[in-house]
Amino acid sequence: MIEVAVSVMITLVCGMAYTGIIILVMVDIIHGSYNMQRKVKALIFVIIVYFIMDSEILNLWYKHVSFSDYLIFYNSRAAGILQSILNIMELVNIVMFILFLIVSLRNQMDETARIMLLNEELTEANIKLEEYSRKSAEMAQMKERNRLAREIHDTIGHALTGIVTGLEACLVIFDLEPSLARKQMEAIQEVARQGMKDVRRSVNALRPDVLEQLTLDAAIERMVDEMCRSTGIRFDYICTDSLSGLDQDEEDIVYRILQESITNSVRHGKPTRINIQIERTGQQLEILIRDNGIGCRDLHKGFGLTHMQERLDMLGGTLSVNGNDGFEVRAEIPLRFHTGEVNVND
Known part of the structure; x- marks a missing residue:
């Protein structure tokens, strides 16, 4: 002026x-x-x-x-x-x-x-990036299928072949030499146990890589911290007790439920704040994930929620969701009896 x-x-x-x-x-x-x-x-x-x-x-x-x-x-x-x-x-x-x-x-x-x-x-680059992402996913899927095929062939196939062959030999000598048949059965038992160990090692390769490096508590804190820093969303994480001592499948399910719930909130809810509460009472673990996003009144379970339900079913857990005020995921998991050690051989 x-x-x-x-x-x-x-x-x-x-x-x-x-x-x-x-x-x-x-x-x-x-x-x-x-x-x-x-x-x-x-x-x-x-x-x-x-x-x-x-x-x-x-x-x-x-x-x-x-x-x-x-x-x-x-x-x-x-x-x-x-x-x-x-x-x-x-x-x-x-x-x-x-x-x-x-x-x-x-x-x-x-x-x-x-x-x-x-x-x-930019549009052309996005199209190429989507195509590259699709091909990468297909290659990763094919690689995983090939890995599983190799594992099945090398572990389960090998163990079952030894068991079938041993049982056939036992059937031949059972009446003639019972003591020799007993020794053969003991050998078959050892083959079966080794096969179970090999299967466990193969399944462990499917665990989240972060759980191979950190405890469940530390892995969850890292995931929350990374999502907070990458999205700018505020996370309030409260865990009333240590999550140590859970079996591997329980750890996997807890981690995957949190991961899928956070991903759904960030992808669909557009929230500015996500609250995570984990409470362990006796042999019950309660998980609550709530955001302040747009919610979903007309809820249809997609792959993510269905997959979470399937995981919880394996442990006898329950899953409930509410999309009226933001979006809320509540999971209850009955834990096995733990003495503080994780027994991976049972």
Whole structure:
């Protein structure tokens, strides 16, 4: 607004004969780094000032000496030169303003074209990324299938072959040499036990990698911290007791339920806050995940909730969800009797 006041003063000094300086103020406002709302208000104000000064409406309240009155004191040649200078300045101002508008419009068109080109490139990159993600998922799925096929062939297949062969031999010698058959049965028993150990090792490879490195408590805290830092969502995590001493399948299910619930909240609920509470009372573990997102009144169980229910069914647990006020997932898991050690051989 200081620029407008200065330009008005200069215009008044010139007897309101030269208003071109106000146009320069318009250029400065258009080119300036004001926000759009402030820029529009300033332009409207300056345009109103320009028309007031140019139409000499101000004469109704403010009497002033016009520029033509000043020219009376000069001879006709000098007065003509001064008037011509004033006209040229007005013309130059108008031409420069028009050129500025043309250049600004051209720059805006170029910027729009550049943004459209970037959007097209971004869309193309997203399509390629989705295709790459799909192929990566297919390759990972195929790799996992191949790994399982190898494990089945090398562990279960080997164990079952030894058991079947041993049983066939026992059937042949059972009546003839019972003591030898007994020794054969003991050997079969050992093969079966070794096969079970091999199967457990294969299944352990399917566990979340973080549970191979950290305790369940530490793994949950890391997951919450990583999601908090990556999404900007506030997490309130409360666990009333240590989760140590759970069997591996119990740890896996607890971790997967939290992981799937947090993922669903972030992906579908658009929350700003997620509360996680884990309470262990006796042989019961209660898990509550609640967010302040948009919720889901018309709830249809998808793959994630169905998969969580299937996992809980394996332990005899229950799952309940509520999408009326935000979204809430409540899981109750009956724990096995633990003495503080995890027995992986049973």
